[in-house]
Amino acid sequence: MPAPIRLDYRAQPSLLAFVSQVWRPSRGFSGDGKLPDIEARWTGHRALPPQLADYFGLSGLPVGDGLSILYPHTVSFPMLMAVLSHPAFPLPIWRLLQVRNRLTLHEAIAPDAVLDFTVRTGARRVLEKGAEMDLHVSAESGGRTLWEGVNTFYARGRFATVGTAAAAAPASPAVAGEARADWEMSAQGCWRYGRLSGDINPLHMNNWYARRFGYAGAFAHPQRVIGLCLAHLGAAHHAPMKLETW
Secondary structure: OOOOEEEEEOOOOOHHHHHOOOOOOOOOOOOOOOOOOEEEEEEEEEOOHHHHHHHHHHHOOOOOOOEOOHHHHHHOHHHHHHHHOOOOOOOOHHHOEEEEEEEEEOOOEOOOOEEEEEEEEEEEEEEOOEEEEEEEEEEEEOOEEEEEEEEEEEEEOOOOOOOOOOEOOOOOOOOOOOOOOOOOOOOOOHHHHHHHHOOOOHHHOOHHHHHHOOOOOOOOOHHHHHHHHHHHHOOOOOOOEEEEEO
């Protein structure tokens, strides 16, 4: 069994390190079908006032006494990149698309809180036309877990091994009721949000690149869209809170 991999950071991981790993060859999944045991920790994060102003301005969330459930989800994204771009991860990061998030805010997070983030690999599920992989994230402060998230990534392809039956793709939840708001996303701020969140995927920046992957064009960062949804719903600062996004 391969040795566990542990990554420790005292500051936000460098985006340049991720870029250097984007086009690395794929290692493929191990014979047991499990993801390698990778854990990354980032200790001592404190949001600076300019960063918070940028975050609220770009996400559409109103300023409140506590940070939104989306704040740890957004600022911890470079930690996900650190795990997904590690040479031991079985697939190159450019093949992965984030498709679901299950977020839990256990208690309110003060704007000046010092947060310690941990990201670790979770389960892998083989589907008929691809595979899903989970990354688990937590944010602690003073030894208390304030927030947790499960981020699910999808890769197209045939990954079933001998004796492994493909699982059915999970169905998205039914949504009933009337729309609360309707708006058009601004095309401005994509690069600024990418620098803020660490998500510099060209799918959010460049129409030509997005079309190469079958999309109509570049599309806004999902975290940014969800922030505007919560703002329109008046649910930006509820705590405790659970949020599932698809």
